[in-house]
Amino acid sequence: MPSRTEALSIDTASWTLRLKTTAAPDEQLSKLARLLGRPVDDPSLQAAVEARVPGAVEISFPNRPRIFENTVYTLSVKPKSGFDVVRVGHPTLRDIEDSIDDEDGVWRGTLRTGNDIGWFPLEIVVRPNTGGPARTDRIAWQVWPLKLDFASDLKLIATDIEAVYPLWLFKFGVATEHDLGVGRGRSDRFLLMWFAQFRSRWDELERGLKVILQNPHVSLQSRSARLRAERLRGRINRKLEERIAVGGERPEIRYEATVWSSSLDTPENRFVLYVLDKCLSSLDRFRDAVDRPGLSPTFRALLDGWIRSVSAFRSDPMFHGVGTYFGLSKESLVLHNRAGYATTYRAWLELRRDLEFFASASAARLGMRSVNELYEIWCFLAIRRMLSDLGFRESERKEARWRKVGLEREMENGAGASFRFEGNDGLRLELSHEPVFGRFRSGPFHSATIPQRPDIVLEARWPASDEMPERRLLWIFDAKYRLMEDAAAGSADRDDEPMRDCDYLVPPDAIDQMHRYRDSILMRTEGSESRPVVSAFALYPGIFDQTRSPAGNPYAQGIQAVGIGAFPLLPSMNGDLWLRAYMDDALRSTSHAKTVRKRSVRIPVSGLEYPEDDVLIVYLTADRRPEYLERFREGRSELYHTYLQGGPSSARLGKVKFLVAIDVPHTDGPLRMIRGAYAIDGWNVVARSELDTAAAGSPQPRDAGAKCRILRLGRYLQLASPIPVPREPGNWFRYASLQRLFEARTFADLWSIKGE
Numbered sequence: 001m002p003s004r005t006e007a008l009s010i011d012t013a014s015w016t017l018r019l020k021t022t023a024a025p026d027e028q029l030s031k032l033a034r035l036l037g038r039p040v041d042d043p044s045l046q047a048a049v050e051a052r053v054p055g056a057v058e059i060s061f062p063n064r065p066r067i068f069e070n071t072v073y074t075l076s077v078k079p080k081s082g083f084d085v086v087r088v089g090h091p092t093l094r095d096i097e098d099s100i101d102d103e104d105g106v107w108r109g110t111l112r113t114g115n116d117i118g119w120f121p122l123e124i125v126v127r128p129n130t131g132g133p134a135r136t137d138r139i140a141w142q143v144w145p146l147k148l149d150f151a152s153d154l155k156l157i158a159t160d161i162e163a164v165y166p167l168w169l170f171k172f173g174v175a176t177e178h179d180l181g182v183g184r185g186r187s188d189r190f191l192l193m194w195f196a197q198f199r200s201r202w203d204e205l206e207r208g209l210k211v212i213l214q215n216p217h218v219s220l221q222s223r224s225a226r227l228r229a230e231r232l233r234g235r236i237n238r239k240l241e242e243r244i245a246v247g248g249e250r251p252e253i254r255y256e257a258t259v260w261s262s263s264l265d266t267p268e269n270r271f272v273l274y275v276l277d278k279c280l281s282s283l284d285r286f287r288d289a290v291d292r293p294g295l296s297p298t299f300r301a302l303l304d305g306w307i308r309s310v311s312a313f314r315s316d317p318m319f320h321g322v323g324t325y326f327g328l329s330k331e332s333l334v335l336h337n338r339a340g341y342a343t344t345y346r347a348w349l350e351l352r353r354d355l356e357f358f359a360s361a362s363a364a365r366l367g368m369r370s371v372n373e374l375y376e377i378w379c380f381l382a383i384r385r386m387l388s389d390l391g392f393r394e395s396e397r398k399e400a401r402w403r404k405v406g407l408e409r410e411m412e413n414g415a416g417a418s419f420r421f422e423g424n425d426g427l428r429l430e431l432s433h434e435p436v437f438g439r440f441r442s443g444p445f446h447s448a449t450i451p452q453r454p455d456i457v458l459e460a461r462w463p464a465s466d467e468m469p470e471r472r473l474l475w476i477f478d479a480k481y482r483l484m485e486d487a488a489a490g491s492a493d494r495d496d497e498p499m500r501d502c503d504y505l506v507p508p509d510a511i512d513q514m515h516r517y518r519d520s521i522l523m524r525t526e527g528s529e530s531r532p533v534v535s536a537f538a539l540y541p542g543i544f545d546q547t548r549s550p551a552g553n554p555y556a557q558g559i560q561a562v563g564i565g566a567f568p569l570l571p572s573m574n575g576d577l578w579l580r581a582y583m584d585d586a587l588r589s590t591s592h593a594k595t596v597r598k599r600s601v602r603i604p605v606s607g608l609e610y611p612e613d614d615v616l617i618v619y620l621t622a623d624r625r626p627e628y629l630e631r632f633r634e635g636r637s638e639l640y641h642t643y644l645q646g647g648p649s650s651a652r653l654g655k656v657k658f659l660v661a662i663d664v665p666h667t668d669g670p671l672r673m674i675r676g677a678y679a680i681d682g683w684n685v686v687a688r689s690e691l692d693t694a695a696a697g698s699p700q701p702r703d704a705g706a707k708c709r710i711l712r713l714g715r716y717l718q719l720a721s722p723i724p725v726p727r728e729p730g731n732w733f734r735y736a737s738l739q740r741l742f743e744a745r746t747f748a749d750l751w752s753i754k755g756e
Helices: 025-036 094-098 153-164 195-214 238-246 267-290 297-314 333-337 341-359 371-389 508-520 556-562 577-588 592-596 626-634 738-743
Strands: 005-011 015-021 049-052 072-079 083-089 101-103 106-112 118-128 135-143 175-178 181-184 219-228 254-263 393-398 402-405 408-411 418-422 428-433 445-447 456-462 471-479 521-525 528-530 533-540 564-568 615-619 639-643 658-663 671-687 707-726 733-736
Touching: 005 049, 015 118, 072 083, 083 094, 083 106, 153 371, 195 267, 195 297, 195 341, 267 297, 267 333, 267 341, 333 341, 371 393, 371 418, 371 428, 371 456, 371 471, 371 577, 471 508, 471 521, 508 521, 508 533, 508 564, 533 577, 556 564, 564 577, 615 671, 626 658, 658 707, 671 738, 707 738, 733 738
Parallel strands: 471 533, 533 564, 615 658
Antiparallel strands: 005 015, 015 072, 049 135, 072 106, 083 118, 101 106, 118 135, 175 181, 219 254, 393 418, 402 408, 418 428, 428 456, 445 521, 456 471, 521 528, 615 733, 639 707, 658 671, 671 707
């Protein structure tokens, strides 16, 4: 049995806590210090333990990081003489509490930190064994990352995320208990908590309350009073007139009268006061429940702002004379229809259940997301910032779509957030988080096998030009908060290159996943399919001196050879230079034509050929003008047009470099002839009506308003011997390769593929 090392010990007057592990905390700290390039005793490597316990507290290793991510610890809590430990549990995670058992008064259990870094809180309920009330001692220690700088990297990640999606940092416990029954509260990645919905309802409530304070509802109320004659107002009945006439000489006499006055003490105003009291008490209880080390300042400020707002409304003079709310005896038209009251009433109907959840926060509290989720979100935002820095203008921001599950909101698959950018040359970019490429998607991108869901996808769309059709390319990024522990972890048969001998590599399965994305995602355009993924990269927290050449990236060779690899990406200074340089070269520093004409990374399978069908073969009909046909027979043509509708697709035509026209001989017999090939210098789109007879070969177009592509023909390559082609009716086109065109003796030798 491996020996266990004590990682942490907390000694109080009531109990003693110990954490032990089979891992070596000192070695973990030394490795982290080596990765960060700092000595072990560097001031930035200072941990903290907080204990809210009465009396003296003694903590072993109080300032040294001893608890790390992805490590298993055994926990023991032993009471001191005169005390009993009633319960030991985590304030958020019920499964941790279930894993801790009481054995002869000593509580023991197993803690697995996983990827959850930051403050780890624990509650210990202790009671004197002589009797008396129990108290809850609260302690918290820091769980440190093994791959990031806790002092700077994590803070920068949280700051960047909070600037765009403040509440996405938080989530409730793994298992929560509320009025809908016990359900899984674990959120999907990149999740906006239900606080966003709560805040929108809260804003609606505040708007209604402001209207009420400006124009409150009042009612006329009567009361009996004894007044002197000069203070009587309104209509006076006859009997009272007679009594006043009799006592007219005695002004001190008071008379019984009914007095009417306006009052704010109405059932509707009592209801509003009740709403304010419930909101204030629930929010106060919730703040007390979640106020522990590690709570985000952003969330604390938001909660404090709500409480201050309620207190300000509650202290308004309008409510000074309003009584206690005991319910409504009948439906109130004021609450349903009057401005301010109707808004407040509707908002309260939706808020009250959420406030009940606030009040019972001990069963489900707010926590921070695991670091792998934070790293993924940060990588997405880092690429967004990188595109802006490269000069692309953000033109549109698409929020994720959500569905409500209990008290949480989960992101719908394939409906994640995205940002759109525009460049000066017409280039449009769309950066998407977790799009789904399924088999039956209506868009152009799909998977031919099983659905694929990469973390981050960057789509680039170049507009059509005279020399190139519109192009759409994809870059895939997958955030991997993992490092291969050592060279042996990858095994010699998977990672034995000398250049990979370093501490900062992603696990081999992460690279395998990039190959899967690149090979499985296809693009469907006008009946043809192509592979739109230029490259796929894993992003990982590797620490390198990126001020050096990008050739220092251990995956540079694979990126150059097959477009697959990984980039280290960190928020610290110069932690993104290699990826930034790659993006600059791929998107900004090169033209459209240079980008799409890069050498293909497709390497042929041994024994197979992949011919390039770079020749478009078209069939000329005998109804064209003789001089038009003569120019094609002699190799003197300069233009050829084909209709956009029914002609070659833009994607397919972009691969074509030569045009072959099957011309009509002088004697219109059973055969046609291929005499040579024209180089295509470019093409553009015009209306058919803009073409004259010389360019089109026909004075009467079949559709003058239809769009046509005009191919500009250049150098003519003549065949040594013409290739006869059987006569076929109609207009048609096919594709072939230039090499086979010059090797073929018959039309069948071209191995052509009929165009669709």
